[in-house]
Amino acid sequence: MGLSTFSSLNTAARGLEAARQQIAVTAQNTANAGTVGYTRQSVGLSSLPGVQGGGLFPTPAGPGQGVQVTSVERSSSEILNRQVRAAVAQSANQQVMAETFSAVEDVLHEPGDHSVSSAVNAFHAAWQDVALNPQDTGAASVLLETARSLASRLSADASRLTDQRDAVMAGLRADVDQVNDLADRLADLNGSIRKATALGGSANELLDARDQIAEELSALTGGQLRPAANGTADFMIGASALVSGENHQKLAISTDAQTGNPVVSWSHQSGSAGITGGSIAGHLFALSDNGPIASALNEYDALATRLANETNDLHATALTAIGQAGGNFFTFGEGRPAAALKVAITDPAGVAFADPAIGGLDGSQADKISQLHTEVSAPWTSFVTGLGAQSRSALDGLNLTVATEATARASQQSLSSVDRDEEAVNLVTFQHAYQASARVLTAVDEMLDVLINRTGLVGR
Helix, strand or coil, X not given: CCCCHHHHHHHHHHHHHHXXXXXXXXXXXXXXXXXXXXXXXXXXXXXXXXXXXXXXXXXXXXXXXXXXXXXXXXXXXXXXXXXXXXXXXXXXXXXXXXXXXXXXXXXXCCCCCCCHHHHHXXXXXXXXXXXXXXXXXXXXXXXXXXXXXXXXXXXXXXXXXXXXXXXXXXXXXXXXXXXXXXXXXXXXXXXXXHHHHHCCCCCHHHHHHHHHHHHHHHHHHCCEEEEXXXXXXXXXXXXXXXXXXXXXXXXXXXXXXXXXXXXXXXXXXXXXXXXXXXXXXXXXXXXXCCCHHHHHHHHHHHHHHHXXXXXXXXXXXXXXXXXXXXXXXXXXXCCCHHHHEEEXXXXXXXXXXXXXXXXXXXXHHHHHHHCCHHHHHHHHHXXXXXXXXXXXXXXXXXXXXXXXXXXXXXXXXXXXXXCHHHHHHHHHHHHHHXXXXXXXXXHHHHHHHHHHHHCCCCXX
């Protein structure tokens, strides 16, 4: 004898439950179609085999017992997720570098009417005017004003670069604080995921939140997520674990004893934490001795020093209109040379322009100072050209990494994103499945009604 009619009720009921869960998951997908970080879900089904009785008189195998829901699965690929995290880390790193180079170029303002090169040109042109008109105190007055404007320009630019360095340092601190906060949240999520998995529940939304945090951490540190068998995941920075299960380490900012540059280290030990990617690595490069800010400040100092020394050497040996030695034209106050450059002469009569061997209204020494333009400006011009090339390279690198990130995200979203049109089609399909199972249930119920209530009744 085969299976009883009552078993068909269970088969139909299982079909109803499967369709109901598919409709519920479709509703969840549709509701979260615009939720950032949400991964499309689907119901995993498996058929139940028929039951065959044993003993001396085994019953023949009947039909299967219907369907069962085995899981609610995420449409996610760890390979694609790793590719996205790697691309995000590169993009964030290049973003910081490109922004830093752009900010430095904004300070330099080269080429332009308000650039240092323009101020140096005006300064040496003013010396040429003095050479051509040594008896004109107006030319000397213009020279002093031009010199003060140049010194002020150097000081203002150095101050802006210092402010830019402070802004980058503030960005580094914010990144480190964010990493510590995200690490704490990821460790808590690992605990919640472990508990949900152990109880046989669904942790899909928790896994979405975990992957979203991992992506943010990758953008900051260049690290990667390492999933574990129990559903939790470690986050690695190089060979060290920022997060391990439900435990996490903290990052801190220290100062290198030799260079004085900032170092991102573990809070429980000295030395670098080994962060080589993400926005933190970009900030560290921007603040390093080889970074654009330090290079620009050094070049400003070198320019101020060359300008002062070369001008002073000739001016000290020249004579004023009344035959006095000129002395130093520039002096330095306290601080960096570019910020501390001052014009030592306040009176146009103190400007020296004559060769001591000639005297009088000779302007040959002023002419020699005007000819210092190439010697003073050539290294600066070379630096500006090199910085422009580096800035262009950083921008090209940013464009490339942004394109790479877009490609990686497109591959990820083609698998995990929600398509409302597809979900609408699925909803109709699952609705029909539910209706079909309900019709089976009704048919079996009618069969049982006939069997129980009407069979054997005669004459009615």
